[in-house]
Amino acid sequence: MKCKVCPNEEMEFKKMDVHFWKEGKLVMVENVMGYECPSCGERVFDEETTANILKTLKTKRAKRFIKTPVYSL
Numbered sequence: 001m002k003c004k005v006c007p008n009e010e011m012e013f014k015k016m017d018v019h020f021w022k023e024g025k026l027v028m029v030e031n032v033m034g035y036e037c038p039s040c041g042e043r044v045f046d047e048e049t050t051a052n053i054l055k056t057l058k059t060k061r062a063k064r065f066i067k068t069p070v071y072s073l
């Protein structure tokens with residue numbers, strides 16, 4: 001799969017951690033399989049994986065908690 005941002009880059013299919021905001025809290029999901037551009041970092045997930053992430057967030061308890069440093073410019 002080619003990257004949408006860099007047309008010449010082939011995206012890598014790999015296991016990764018994804019993080020995003022959910023109800024005002026930063027959450028992370030580990031061991032997500034998806035495509036990532038080695039050049040710009042653009043990520044793409046298929047529909048099944050996206051549905052699986054949403055279902056996991058709704059139905060499962062967090063496996064562990066981490067402290068997250070916050071920086072400012």
Ligand SMILES: [Zn+2]
Nearest residue numbers: 003006037040
């Ligand atoms: Zn790219």
